[in-house]
Amino acid sequence: MTLPAGILLLAFFLLLLLNVPIAFAIGIASALAIHSAGDAPTTYIVAQRMIGGIDSFPLLAIPLFILAGNIMGRGGVASRLVQLANALVGSLPGGLAYVNTLTCMLFGSISGSSAAAISSIGGFMIPEMEKAGYRKEFSVALTTCAATTGLIIPPSNIMIVYAVVAQNVSIAALFVAGVLPGIAFGLSLMLVAAIFCGRHAKDQIVIANQVSLVKAALSAIPSLMLIVIVLGGILGGFFSATEASAMAVAYAYFLACIVYRELKHKELHTVLVDSGKTTAVVLLLIGASQAMSWFLVASQIPQAVSEALLQLTDNRLTLLLLINILLLGVGIVLDMTPAVLIATPIFLPAVMELGVSPVHFGIIMIANLCIGLCTPPVGTCLFLGCSVGNVPISKVTRSMLPFYAAMIVALAVITYWPSLSLILPRMMGLV
Numbered sequence: 001m002t003l004p005a006g007i008l009l010l011a012f013f014l015l016l017l018l019n020v021p022i023a024f025a026i027g028i029a030s031a032l033a034i035h036s037a038g039d040a041p042t043t044y045i046v047a048q049r050m051i052g053g054i055d056s057f058p059l060l061a062i063p064l065f066i067l068a069g070n071i072m073g074r075g076g077v078a079s080r081l082v083q084l085a086n087a088l089v090g091s092l093p094g095g096l097a098y099v100n101t102l103t104c105m106l107f108g109s110i111s112g113s114s115a116a117a118i119s120s121i122g123g124f125m126i127p128e129m130e131k132a133g134y135r136k137e138f139s140v141a142l143t144t145c146a147a148t149t150g151l152i153i154p155p156s157n158i159m160i161v162y163a164v165v166a167q168n169v170s171i172a173a174l175f176v177a178g179v180l181p182g183i184a185f186g187l188s189l190m191l192v193a194a195i196f197c198g199r200h201a202k203d204q205i206v207i208a209n210q211v212s213l214v215k216a217a218l219s220a221i222p223s224l225m226l227i228v229i230v231l232g233g234i235l236g237g238f239f240s241a242t243e244a245s246a247m248a249v250a251y252a253y254f255l256a257c258i259v260y261r262e263l264k265h266k267e268l269h270t271v272l273v274d275s276g277k278t279t280a281v282v283l284l285l286i287g288a289s290q291a292m293s294w295f296l297v298a299s300q301i302p303q304a305v306s307e308a309l310l311q312l313t314d315n316r317l318t319l320l321l322l323i324n325i326l327l328l329g330v331g332i333v334l335d336m337t338p339a340v341l342i343a344t345p346i347f348l349p350a351v352m353e354l355g356v357s358p359v360h361f362g363i364i365m366i367a368n369l370c371i372g373l374c375t376p377p378v379g380t381c382l383f384l385g386c387s388v389g390n391v392p393i394s395k396v397t398r399s400m401l402p403f404y405a406a407m408i409v410a411l412a413v414i415t416y417w418p419s420l421s422l423i424l425p426r427m428m429g430l431v
Contacts, residue, residue: 005299008033008292013333022335022378023281026342027288033295046291053290054283057242058164058171062157063279064245068226068252069111070275075256075263077223078120080216081106087216094197096132098190100125100139101146105186108150110226112157114373114381117147122388136391138196141399144385145407146189148370151336152363153182155230155248158336160241161286162362165293165344171241172234173359173430177421181363181414185370188406196402222255235428282337289341297345306350316354320415323347324368331372335380339369356418359431363421367414371407374400 011032015025031046081103089098103125108117122143129139151158154175163171229251230244239247256263263271296302313319327347330339343365351361373381376393382400386393414420425431 002299004033004037004295005301007036008295016333022338023284023288026285026292026338030288030292030295034291037295037299045294049291049294050287053287053293056164058160058240059283059286061160061171061242061245062282063275064242064249065112065155065157065160066278066282067272067275068245068248069113069116070271070278071249071252071256071263072111072223072226073107073113073116073120074267074271075252076260077110077256078103078107078124080220080223080260081110082121082124084216084220087213094193096125096129096134097142097193097197100129100142101186101190101193104143104146105149105153105182106220106224108147109153109155109182110150110223112150112155114147114150114370115384117150118143118381118384118388121147122385126389135399136389137396137399140385140389140391140396141403142189142193143389144374144381144396145400145403146186147381147385148373149182149186149189151370151373152178152185152367154178154227155241155244156366157282158340158366158369159362161337162340162344162366165341166348166358166362169358169362170430173425174362175231175234175241176424176428176430177359177363178366179424180420181367181410184413184420185367185407185410188410189403192402192406222259226251226255235430285335285337286341289338292338293341293345296342302346302349305346306353309347309350310353314354316351316356317416319350319354320356320364323351324364324411324415327365327368328371331369332375333378334372335378336366336369336373339372340365357422357431359425360418360421364411364415367411371404371411374404374407 008029012025012029015028016022020028027046027050034045082099085099085102085106086095089095089102092098100121103121104117107121108114111117122140126136126139126143130136150156156175156178159174159178160171163169163174226248230248233239233244233247234241257265309319309322312322327343330343334342347365348358348361352358373379376382376397382393382396386396422431
């Protein structure tokens with residue numbers, strides 16, 4: 001390891017231990033490493049790479065999808081999806097656990113945000129499950145893990161980030177590839193819930209104002225149409241992913257303000273400000289991570305890591321297992337966006353050398369890092385879920401263990417069954 005690379009790692013982890021915000025930790029560590037290399041003006045290089053890193057037309061989709069998700073989150077979508085999920089599975093034993101999981105999957109896929117799913121769905125479902133006799137820790141754990149499925153099921157902002165970093169990877173192919181793996185993740189969580197409910201819960205309480213399946217479906221169809229508009233428009237060649245995000249904003253506004261009328265025009269200012277704040281955080285992370293990625297590539301660290309991995313093994317299955325273990329570790333200490341931006345150029349060349357599709361690897365990486373969102377000390381979904389449920393993390397951790405196991409099993413299925421990710425893109429001629 002070179003001296004600048006050592007300085008980068010040491011400074012980065014030291015700043016994390018000092019609770020410096022992740023974007024600043026990445027930026028400062030990158031600046032120190034570039035300065036120690038002494039090849040170019042540090043301030044100029046870091047600023048240039050940060051600005052250049054976010055100067056990308058595909059990345060424009062991220063703030064627009066964030067805005068669309070926030071509009072949908074406050075516009076009455078969540079309650080209608082809860083009614084649909086309740087009509088589908090609410091009558092089963094332990095039905096509220098399935099309702100929670102299915103609603104998080106649906107809402108997460110529409111909003112593209114796990115945080116929005118936890119806030120909107122968890123705020124309603126966690127108290128409802130507690131009334132039905134579920135332990136609050138279990139409800140929080142289930143909601144936290146289920147909310148991450150929306151990052152695998154399209155449309156997903158993190159898929160756009162991966163496509164930009166990986167280069168020459170179709171966003172449409174990634175969107176389609178995430179459908180079946182996202183469902184597999186959700187089903188694995190439902191299986192854990194089924195085992196728990198069979199042993200511990202006698203769920204006889206149904207959500208108030210339960211409606212028939214037909215009525216619930218008719219009420220939820222306008223919300224679900226967002227997925228059809230986005231995916232259908234992209235796959236049909238009517239617009240790009242960025243243009244689809246603009247369509248999503250227009251449709252979300254029409255639905256929330258005109259059809260459902262649950263979002264008042266005077267509240268749009270708050271939605272816009274909140275979306276702007278979230279966008280600023282995400283783009284700052286992307287910019288700082290791009291500066292670090294540039295230094296890693298310039299120092300030929302990805303090539304060195306790729307060669308080291310291939311020297312350890314030339315077996316594709318073993319290499320994927322090793323990378324999964326490393327990514328699980330990365331997900332524990334890094335948030336998803338910087339993890340994707342930093343890890344992609346390091347690991348992607350090695351797996352492609354052994355014939356792994358970059359689309360398949362993107363789904364593997366995103367599924368892997370979804371687990372990290374639910375683990376301390378950095379897991380944003382875990383912290384948000386505990387905040388919404390008003391329960392300490394120390395009490396939730398034990399209830400998380402079976403869900404961790406289920407997510408790891410689902411990850412193994414996604415990793416070693418490439419067709420699960422690639423069958424739909426291949427059918428549509430995207431890969």
